[in-house]
Amino acid sequence: MPSVFRTTKEGLWYDLPMDGRIEAGTLSAVAASLLGDDGSVRIHVISAGAGRNSVFVRESRGGPELTIHVTGEAGNILGGDGYVGVERTCPRVM
Numbered sequence: 001m002p003s004v005f006r007t008t009k010e011g012l013w014y015d016l017p018m019d020g021r022i023e024a025g026t027l028s029a030v031a032a033s034l035l036g037d038d039g040s041v042r043i044h045v046i047s048a049g050a051g052r053n054s055v056f057v058r059e060s061r062g063g064p065e066l067t068i069h070v071t072g073e074a075g076n077i078l079g080g081d082g083y084v085g086v087e088r089t090c091p092r093v094m
Contacts, residue, residue: 004031011054011085017041025049048090054078056085 004020006013012022012029020031028046035041043055059066059082066084068077078085 005029011056011087012045013083014041014043014055014057016058017060029055050090052087052089054085054087056083058083 003022004014004016004018005022006015007022007024007027012027014020014031017035018031018033022029026047026049028048030044030046032042032044041057043057045053045055056078057066057068061082068084068086070086070088078087
């Protein structure tokens with residue numbers, strides 16, 4: 001089964017609209033697909049390293065417009081190359 005997530009130096013990438021999980025170093029995230037119910041996917045970032053963090057979601061070709069809702073403090077909205085993303089700065093935990 002392919003992973004729905006991948007990581008790069010730019011951030012976390014969500015490539016497939018399916019359920020999935022990633023655990024990589026300080027990063028932990030889970031995706032729950034509700035496409036059959038209401039057309040949405042919920043991505044919960046459980047933990048991430050301190051500093052600037054980004055999550056990118058692949059836009060579907062010919063599908064509805066992709067909208068990202070962020071709980072809490074919103075960050076910069078990023079886009080390009082078939083992805084929409086959000087960037088936030090996580091505080092350093094002491």
